[in-house]
Amino acid sequence: MTTTILELRHLETIQALADTGSVSKAADRLYLTQSALSHQLKVLETHYGAPLIERGAKPLRFTAIGQRLLELARTVLPQVAEARRDVARHTQGRAGTLRIAVQCHNCFDWLMPAMDTYRTLWPEVELDIISGFLSDPLPLLERAEAELAVIHDAPAPRDDLVFHPLFRYESVALMSPQHRLSAKAWLSPEDFAAETLITYPVADDMLDVMKHYLGPARVNPKRRTAELTVAILQLVASGRGIAALPAWTVGNYIERGYVVSRPIGAQGLYCQLYAATTRAAAQATYIDEFIALTRKQSLSELKGVSALA
Amino acid sequence: MTTTILELRHLETIQALADTGSVSKAADRLYLTQSALSHQLKVLETHYGAPLIERGAKPLRFTAIGQRLLELARTVLPQVAEARRDVARHTQGRAGTLRIAVQCHNCFDWLMPAMDTYRTLWPEVELDIISGFLSDPLPLLERAEAELAVIHDAPAPRDDLVFHPLFRYESVALMSPQHRLSAKAWLSPEDFAAETLITYPVADDMLDVMKHYLGPARVNPKRRTAELTVAILQLVASGRGIAALPAWTVGNYIERGYVVSRPIGAQGLYCQLYAATTRAAAQATYIDEFIALTRKQSLSELKGVSALA
DNA sequence: CTAGCCTATGATTCAAATTCATATTTTTCA
DNA sequence: TGAAAAATATGAATTTGAATCATAGGCTAG
Known part of the structure; x- marks a missing residue:
């Protein structure tokens, strides 16, 4: 019937x-x-x-x-x-705490909007960001100082932790439109060698280009650092060097012709974000939902972001 | 996730x-x-x-x-x-017609409320009842003079028609509280033999008791007929004879002590109602829904009615 | 205490959803 | 336009999981 x-x-x-x-x-x-x-x-x-x-x-x-x-x-x-x-x-305990440890500056771009949405769904959950910018936030989970950690790349499977795929994004090289490298379709490690690389003031293994592209290629360009994304872009626009940032952070600037972007390497440089939790926390619906929501919202609102298996 | x-x-x-x-x-x-x-x-x-x-x-x-x-x-x-x-x-054509052929008087008791509900869901469907009280309404389907026929008992499977189970109900014997048979826990064919059976003025094979109980037992009691259910009950209450009706039609009268009911046979006499349609009509959602709705509503609102495999 | 009814559960069967491998179609861009 | 890439479709194999079957356990009423 x-x-x-x-x-x-x-x-x-x-x-x-x-x-x-x-x-x-x-x-x-x-x-x-x-x-x-x-x-x-x-x-x-x-x-x-x-x-x-x-x-x-x-x-x-x-x-x-x-x-x-x-x-x-x-x-x-x-x-x-x-x-x-x-x-x-x-079924699960009343409220809960959700302290989020983040490694990267840019993560705030998508974390904040996701947190805003989340707060309307789970008003009783106490949300916090722990941003010491540590290169390895996993110990925070072990020491129960955070419930969730945002990390780059899939780590080796562990018994005590669960890694939830968030999404994949492309890191692109940025330069002024007049820059000589803008003539190239994509940048090789050698292209970087002669340039000044403008980055956040953090360790190399927290910078996608260094960790995944220039590091393995044994290229170590000159550096200049700035705290804020806008400051980095300003330096780039004025020809002081080139930068490498996630595509989503710079969409507006590129559209306005302020800077131009080029793929890093012929295939482009793709990076992966995961959320790590303890096995126990992964059972809690309110944490699970945060991950699902973040993932979904980021996928639909950020440019150059795609799903991750 | x-x-x-x-x-x-x-x-x-x-x-x-x-x-x-x-x-x-x-x-x-x-x-x-x-x-x-x-x-x-x-x-x-x-x-x-x-x-x-x-x-x-x-x-x-x-x-x-x-x-x-x-x-x-x-x-x-x-x-x-x-x-x-x-x-x-x-996906299916705009409106549709739903002409329903009914065999039995009592069917109006549940058909009307179901039709009322249905009309709110499918206002564009033209609903009609065809009540010639024919003993076999199936030819109406074949001749496309009706889309749906309510029939008793499951007929032999046919290629051209589909039979949809509606529900099962109990037919009970009714008598005045003072009646001598009211002392019995249930009635046997012999109990009927000496009584006057009060029925609707229709053929025997449209009367559950005759078709399924007294007929096979070769008992043919004296008869008296009345058109309306209330009239039958009045005759019963005044001791002019006994009747046999579906349990749901007489719930109120029994509760008020107007008449009493007894099972027909030790196990009680259970009858089955089916809706028959042509194979084509069975595909039409608006007809399918009528059957589902009727079934559901009758099961939840009629007393002494149960589901049918 | 036992018969009857309702629910629970392990094993089995059966159906259906997913994947895999591949074909087909569409799009893109040189 | 042609060739490569991307997206979709599809048959077969696989895997998952939902339903049944057969049966056991519990509860209620007589």
Whole structure:
């Protein structure tokens, strides 16, 4: 009778489809294969006897019934999420603390908006940022001085900690539009050698370019440091050197022609962010939700950011 | 991450649990086994680490988190149903006609309320009742003079028609409280033999007692007929004879002591109602929904009615 | 205490969702 | 336009997990 072929899973898919604009990207976000979503869609479409999306449309358009199901997803999924939170509040202890240890300057760019959203969902959770800019924040977790640590790259699996993938971003080289290197399609380690590299005043292993590109290539350019991103960009714009920053931090400046960006290496330099928690904390819904929310919000609002397996 | 263990299926289960007050009854309603629901519950409960229902409570009480999920089900499921209707309106032709052929007098008791509810959900569907009180309404389906026929008992499977189970009800014998047979716990065919049987003025094979009980026993009591249920009951109450009617039609009269009821046969006489449609009509969502709604509403509002496999 | 009803559970079966491998289509850019 | 890259579709294999079956355990009422 009321054979409910439709499940929440499908609504998640439809929402991801709308958010990402493509089947493959939606699959990434949902931690599924593209094939899985394609099959899911086919099941729904044969069930309804009509397509949900218009095949061969670049920004992915929904048909009328696709729209209607999307609307359903948009109203229903938040209600489900809210119920989940309420249930978690009942089953797990009342409130909780969430102290977040961050390594990198730029992380504030996405952490702050995510925290703002989170606060509306979990008002009772005490949120804190611990920013000593330590090169290794994991000991903070062990010593129970933080519940969550944002770290670069996937560390070796550990018994006591869990690593949750956040997202992947591209670090790009920045230079003034007049800079001689702007003629190149991408920068090699040698290109950096003769330049002044403008960075935050932190250790090398906290700088993506050094750790993953120039370090392995044994290139160590001259340095100049600035505390603030704007200061770095100002130095870059005035030709004092080149910098390397995550693509998302500089989108505006590039659009305005203030500076130009070039890939680091032929393939570009991609970096990965993970959230680390203790195994216990990973069980707590309020922490789990913070990670999921951060991930989702960052993926949809930051440029040049993509999902991570 | 946001591992949605919860699915619409679970919400359906929780709602059925609340509606029926027991796991087994809920299973019947959902066309699942009791075991299936028990397993479902266990999955949810181990996931949340807490029970959803209080074990060993007769009318089945929900825990706090069970309540919360029930609340979710009650808000979400209607939204999903509405979306389903909207999608059906898009994919299948605009409006539709639904002409219902009924065999039995009593069917109006549950058909009318169901039709009222249905009209609010599918206002564009033209609803009609065809009540010639024919003993076999199936030809009406074949001749496309009706879209749905309510019939007694499961007929032999046919290629061109689909039979949808509606529900099971008990037909009970009715007599005045002073009647000598009221001393018996249940009535045998012989008990009927010496009595006057008061019935609607229709053929024998449309009367449950005759068709399924007295007919096979070759008992053919004296008759007296009346058009209206109240008239039959009046005759019964005044000792002019006994009657046999579905339990749900006479609930009030029995409670007030106007008449008393006794099972027909030691096990009671149970009858089955089915909705028949053409195979094509069974595909149409608006017809399918009518059947589902009728079934559900009758099961929850009529006394002495139970689910049918 | 026993019969009857309801629920729980392990084992098995069955269905369905996902992945894998690959084909097909579409897009991009030289 | 052609070739490479990206995105999507699809059949088969695999894996997951949901339902049933068979049965045991509990509770209630007579």
